[in-house]
Amino acid sequence: xxxxxxxxxxxIENKDSVxxxxxxxxxxxxxxxxxxxxxxxxxxxxxxxxxxxxxICLSEGKVKxxxxxxxxxxxxIRMAKPFGFIGYRALFAGGNYISSAVAIEDCTICVVxxxxxxxxxxxxxxxxxxxxxAFASELGFSNSRTVTLTQKHIRGRLAESLIFLHDTFGxxxxxxxxxxxxSREDIANLSNMTTSNAIRTLSTFASEGVISIDGRKIKxxxxxxxxxxxxxx
Amino acid sequence: xxxxxxxxxxxIENKDSVxxxxxxxxxxxxxxxxxxxxxxxxxxxxxxxxxxxxxICLSEGKVKxxxxxxxxxxxxIRMAKPFGFIGYRALFAGGNYISSAVAIEDCTICVVxxxxxxxxxxxxxxxxxxxxxAFASELGFSNSRTVTLTQKHIRGRLAESLIFLHDTFGxxxxxxxxxxxxSREDIANLSNMTTSNAIRTLSTFASEGVISIDGRKIKxxxxxxxxxxxxxx
DNA sequence: TTATCTTTGTGTTATAAAACACAATTACAA
DNA sequence: TTGTAATTGTGTTTTATAACACAAAGATAA
Numbered sequence: 318x319x320x321x322x323x324x325x326x327x328x329i330e331n332k333d334s335v336x337x338x339x340x341x342x343x344x345x346x347x348x349x350x351x352x353x354x355x356x357x358x359x360x361x362x363x364x365x366x367x368x369x370x371x372x373i374c375l376s377e378g379k380v381k382x383x384x385x386x387x388x389x390x391x392x393x394i395r396m397a398k399p400f401g402f403i404g405y406r407a408l409f410a411g412g413n414y415i416s417s418a419v420a421i422e423d424c425t426i427c428v429v430x431x432x433x434x435x436x437x438x439x440x441x442x443x444x445x446x447x448x449x450x451a452f453a454s455e456l457g458f459s460n461s462r463t464v465t466l467t468q469k470h471i472r473g474r475l476a477e478s479l480i481f482l483h484d485t486f487g488x489x490x491x492x493x494x495x496x497x498x499x500s501r502e503d504i505a506n507l508s509n510m511t512t513s514n515a516i517r518t519l520s521t522f523a524s525e526g527v528i529s530i531d532g533r534k535i536k537x538x539x540x541x542x543x544x545x546x547x548x549x550x
Numbered sequence: 551x552x553x554x555x556x557x558x559x560x561x562i563e564n565k566d567s568v569x570x571x572x573x574x575x576x577x578x579x580x581x582x583x584x585x586x587x588x589x590x591x592x593x594x595x596x597x598x599x600x601x602x603x604x605x606i607c608l609s610e611g612k613v614k615x616x617x618x619x620x621x622x623x624x625x626x627i628r629m630a631k632p633f634g635f636i637g638y639r640a641l642f643a644g645g646n647y648i649s650s651a652v653a654i655e656d657c658t659i660c661v662v663x664x665x666x667x668x669x670x671x672x673x674x675x676x677x678x679x680x681x682x683x684a685f686a687s688e689l690g691f692s693n694s695r696t697v698t699l700t701q702k703h704i705r706g707r708l709a710e711s712l713i714f715l716h717d718t719f720g721x722x723x724x725x726x727x728x729x730x731x732x733s734r735e736d737i738a739n740l741s742n743m744t745t746s747n748a749i750r751t752l753s754t755f756a757s758e759g760v761i762s763i764d765g766r767k768i769k770x771x772x773x774x775x776x777x778x779x780x781x782x783x
Numbered sequence: 784t785t786a787t788c789t790t791t792g793t794g795t796t797a798t799a800a801a802a803c804a805c806a807a808t809t810a811c812a813a
Numbered sequence: 814t815t816g817t818a819a820t821t822g823t824g825t826t827t828t829a830t831a832a833c834a835c836a837a838a839g840a841t842a843a
Contacts, residue, residue, distance in 0.1 A: 384693060384694070384696075384697045386697040386698065386700075386701035386702075386783075387701040387702055387706075387783035388783070390701055392696065392697045392700065392701070394693050394696060394697075405686075406686050406689050406690055406693075407686075407690075408686075409682050409683055409685075409686040410683060410686035410687050410689075410690055411683065411686075415690055415693070415694065416693065435679070438675060438678055438679060438682070439675030439676070439678070439679065440675060442671060442672030442673060442675075442678070443672070445671055445672070445675070445678035445679075445681075445682070446668070446671060446672065446678075448678075448682055449642050449671070449678070449681055449682060449685065450642055450643060450644065452642075452682065452685035452686065452689060453638075453639050453640075453641075453642040453643035453644075453685065454643050455689055456639050456643075456685060456688055456689045456692060457639055457640075457643055457648055459689060459692040459693055459696060460617060460627050460639075460648070460649065460692055461617070461648065462696055463625065463627060463692060463695055463696045463699060464617045464619040464625045464627075465619065466696060466699075466700050467619075467625065467699050467700055467742045468619035468620040468623055468625065468742075469619075469620055470829075470830090471829080471830070473620075500789095500790070500791090501790075501791065501792090502790080509700045509701075510830080510831090511830080511831060511832080512790090512791085513791095513792080513793085513830095513831085513832085513833095514830065514831080516790095516791060516792060516793085517792080517793080520792080520793095532791095532839095550619075550620035550621070703799070703800090704799075704800070733819095733820070733821090734820075734821065734822090735820080735821095743800075743801090744800075744801060744802080745820090745821085746800095746801085746802085746803095746821095746822085746823085747800065747801080749820095749821060749822060749823085750822080750823080753822080753823090765809095765821095
């Protein structure tokens with residue numbers, strides 16, 4: 318974890334940012350009160366029980382957010398890419414983190430001080446509404462996941478995860494290869510299954526021509542079929 | 551669904567309300583712009599796909615909020631009692647409802663117009679923060695549920711549900727009987743299991759002296775043991 | 784370069800929980 | 814009040830998936 322003293326303006330200035338509604342002066346406050354840090358692949362950014370210090374924005378790299386369940390079994394509940402936020406739930410709920418975040422690629426994150434953020438929310442109604450809307454979407458996602466992870470069968474769960482990975486990270490230039498390279502274990506932890514079953518089911522999908530696999534590179538060959546497997550459950 | 555033209559001030563004025571931070575004038579606006587409605591036990595308050603018209607507050611009765619999953623199988627994701635809100639996620643996310651709400655007792659609900667609410671959020675920072683905090687808590691709950699419903703075994707899931715019912719609705723005067731009377735099917739749909747298994751496992755708990763059952767009346771005899779079953783998974 | 788650890792892959796066994804089938808009871812409506 | 818439907822309860826069978834065991838390939842470090 319190396320401190321860097323550059324400004325990663327993108328976290329605040331990118332076109333999809335909730336901070337777009339801020340005035341130039343307000344943005345300036347944020348830019349002044351943020352710190353940037355570098356994390357190596359595999360590093361823990363925060364873990365269950367830690368106290369949140371501020372709003373974390375991912376400037377570079379990818380992150381998995383997970384909870385540990387029965388017997389330490391890991392369930393991935395979110396994945397983040399630039400310029401998404403992580404750990405904001407605990408920040409606003411007031412307590413400590415109830416999930417952990419680990420870099421799945423080398424990452425740069427920047428942290429905005431909590432006090433500054435709260436002050437901005439209090440004074441800028443549009444920012445408030447943006448944050449409320451973000452939470453509402455995230456809650457909808459979480460509720461949907463609860464149902465599909467409990468009700469769908471292995472094939473449906475894995476298919477849904479692959480679609481989720483596409484929705485989140487998109488494809489490479491070939492318009493087919495998922496732009497994220499996860500271990501089979503991570504794919505399993507995302508899909509609520511054992512690593513063996515993730516491996517096995519990925520192989521089955523490949524033999525059915527739905528995807529093709531080359532190490533951690535997953536190519537979606539038949540998006541429609543994948544969607545159908547996901548929908549069937 | 552009978553229209554009633556009384557004012558159910560409690561939704562806005564009760565001591566735990568997020569609206570407590572409003573000025574008297576702001577409260578007056580809310581009171582003027584709300585409508586109250588009566589629902590019989592079993593009535594649908596809203597269902598998946600409906601468009602939210604305003605913020606729904608439960609003034610009397612109890613409500614289950616659920617999603618339909620694979621093959622129409624119902625998963626209860628929330629339960630509400632006075633003076634809790636329901637359906638606010640869709641309201642703020644902007645789309646239609648992705649869950650349904652059904653009265654499990656005769657209910658009175660009041661609805662605050664969306665526009666008024668948005669206007670208040672825009673101008674009152676403390677209200678914004680209160681709503682953001684409510685969302686953050688709810689999201690934490692949902693994430694935790696995802697993990698326990700997928701990872702815990704039947705006994706653990708049922709035990710957790712009973713504890714949840716206690717946390718939400720409390721005990722009767724005897725300090726042991728759950729203050730909510732659900733069908734075995736609802737208990738099953740809350741705990742992600744079949745009705746048969748809910749019935750069976752409740753019986754087992756009773757024979758172990760953890761609870762005692764009399765129809766839909768569930769008495770918690772050994773709260774510590776119940777917590778242990780839940781924790782073990 | 785070799786040794787060690789991690790990840791991937793595959794076959795087999797064990798088991799938790801669903802699915803099914805059918806009483807018995809209770810609620811409800813005609 | 815009698816018939817019908819819904820709910821509760823229990824035993825049996827089936828099945829999806831975890832658990833286990835081990836081999837092969839790759840990555841990592843000494």
